[in-house]
Amino acid sequence: MKNNVSDIVLEKIKRHPCYNSKAHDYARMHIPVAPKCNIQCNYCNRKYDCVNESRPGVTSGVLSPEEAAAKYTYVKENIKNLSVVGIAGPGDALENFEETRKSIELIKETDEDVIFCMSTNGLRLPEYAEEMISLGVEHVTVTMNAVDPEIGAKIYEFVYDGEKKLTGIEGASLLLERQLEGIKILVENNILCKVNIVYIKGVNDHHIEEVVKKARELGVFMTNIMPLIPTKDTKFESISPLPGSELKEMRDKCGQHIKQMYHCQQCRADAIGQLKNDRSSEFRSFGCAMRDKMA
Numbered sequence: 001m002k003n004n005v006s007d008i009v010l011e012k013i014k015r016h017p018c019y020n021s022k023a024h025d026y027a028r029m030h031i032p033v034a035p036k037c038n039i040q041c042n043y044c045n046r047k048y049d050c051v052n053e054s055r056p057g058v059t060s061g062v063l064s065p066e067e068a069a070a071k072y073t074y075v076k077e078n079i080k081n082l083s084v085v086g087i088a089g090p091g092d093a094l095e096n097f098e099e100t101r102k103s104i105e106l107i108k109e110t111d112e113d114v115i116f117c118m119s120t121n122g123l124r125l126p127e128y129a130e131e132m133i134s135l136g137v138e139h140v141t142v143t144m145n146a147v148d149p150e151i152g153a154k155i156y157e158f159v160y161d162g163e164k165k166l167t168g169i170e171g172a173s174l175l176l177e178r179q180l181e182g183i184k185i186l187v188e189n190n191i192l193c194k195v196n197i198v199y200i201k202g203v204n205d206h207h208i209e210e211v212v213k214k215a216r217e218l219g220v221f222m223t224n225i226m227p228l229i230p231t232k233d234t235k236f237e238s239i240s241p242l243p244g245s246e247l248k249e250m251r252d253k254c255g256q257h258i259k260q261m262y263h264c265q266q267c268r269a270d271a272i273g274q275l276k277n278d279r280s281s282e283f284r285s286f287g288c289a290m291r292d293k294m295a
Helices: 007-013 065-078 097-110 125-135 149-155 168-188 208-218 244-254 286-294
Strands: 027-030 039-041 082-087 115-120 137-143 156-161 164-166 192-199 222-227 272-274
Touching: 007 192, 065 082, 065 097, 082 097, 097 115, 097 125, 115 125, 125 137, 125 168, 137 168, 149 156, 149 168, 156 168, 164 168, 168 192, 168 208, 192 208, 208 222, 208 244, 222 244
Parallel strands: 027 082, 082 115, 115 137, 137 192, 192 222
Antiparallel strands: 027 272, 039 156, 156 164
8 A cells, every 4th residue: 555645744754764764864863851751661661771772761861951952963063964853762752841842942942954753652642732733843753552451451551640540451541542632633733643563472463453553544644563672670571572574574464554664773762873873872971071061
């Protein structure tokens, strides 16, 4: 199935390497300004950091909005094809919205052409969608691993709605409700949405196509089916890594319904550079140097 992509959409994805595999010459920068998270996924542990490890939620340090803006300016001077600033953690961008908003505002003051991209679990998406749009965020990724709360309950240990901790089907139901409502608002306002789905063998593998169909129904631009990365001290640490052939088969199958992302690198929360040439280690000491200077 071929997607009918408008000229407006083509312009939006021209310089965004995650949304367009042909934009591989462009670089992105993830700014780790969002440490707090409001859900606990059974595959996520953000305690560990290894310079050679690349997975969502990993960062060598959290930056303040001021530090993130200063680092962006420095990186931009050294990577001329830098086109995208993404806020993808190490927690959830919307659970840390004050820091997220401030970071965007400060970077916009120095570069009006940069593309802002945000990743979220979607729990607070209806609450902040309008403000995200007014800030100039044009691309939003929502991780939605199930559209059946019974399956979601196997993936999420708990969900925090304000001070209230919800578990099981109750928590998964609320999360799904907010995800669907938030995506609908974004799509209606011409924001390009991507849905990430973690392929968890024996948990949601039989259900992924249903998630993809729901994404298409909502008007999502593309889905990104990602293999689970077994991580130490999580409930899913013993699940075997997914063979690449099975991942491709699922992506091909779901490609009948909606555009698929095949080139995802499952990036760190502080990734910098082209998708297949992460240069974050070159700039790792910048945060420490900035703190010394601002102290």
